[in-house]
Amino acid sequence: MLTEKYHSQIESTLAKYPADQKRSAVMPLLHLAQTEYGYITKDAMQEVADILEIEPTQVASIVGFYSLYYDHKAGEHHIQVCTDLPCALRGADKFAEDLCAKFGVKLGETTKDSKFTIEGVMCLAACDKAPMFQVQNKEGITYYENQTVESAAKVMEVLAKK
Numbered sequence: 001m002l003t004e005k006y007h008s009q010i011e012s013t014l015a016k017y018p019a020d021q022k023r024s025a026v027m028p029l030l031h032l033a034q035t036e037y038g039y040i041t042k043d044a045m046q047e048v049a050d051i052l053e054i055e056p057t058q059v060a061s062i063v064g065f066y067s068l069y070y071d072h073k074a075g076e077h078h079i080q081v082c083t084d085l086p087c088a089l090r091g092a093d094k095f096a097e098d099l100c101a102k103f104g105v106k107l108g109e110t111t112k113d114s115k116f117t118i119e120g121v122m123c124l125a126a127c128d129k130a131p132m133f134q135v136q137n138k139e140g141i142t143y144y145e146n147q148t149v150e151s152a153a154k155v156m157e158v159l160a161k162k
């Protein structure tokens with residue numbers, strides 16, 4: 001349980017917001033839950049909702065909206081390729097398709113070794129530098145811009161060795 005393991009961290013997070021605006025702490029608490037469990041489980045959503053005294057459906061809607069949060073088990077590294085329209089016009093769809101093919105998955109799937117989940121996501125604010133992707137993992141988020149399948153595969157090879 002988050003409240004037992006991270007009691008003081010949760011209290012200090014809640015203290016940053018007015019007592020009647022506890023719901024504002026939903027993002028940091030979801031981040032905490034994801035770090036603890038690897039993804040946002042149904043139980044974690046309920047737990048965060050209980051802490052913030054809001055409905056679990058409200059928590060679920062936030063998890064569903066942000067590409068930072070996962071409601072299912074996935075790879076150790078999330079390779080998030082922007083496939084939004086401006087990037088698609090610069091070849092992002094083909095890049096994503098070819099990268100997936102190189103790693104034997106379809107977009108949204110996880111490699112057999114559970115190292116990578118390759119996903120298509122909406123705008124990551126680097127529209128003029130497509131094809132681009134971000135890597136999300138325990139170390140944080142790292143951007144890679146103006147990519148080719150070969151350069152992306154090299155990034156992934158380094159990550160796989162970690």
Ligand code: FES
Nearest residue numbers: 082087124126127
């Ligand atoms: S549309 Fe891809 S980064 Fe903006």
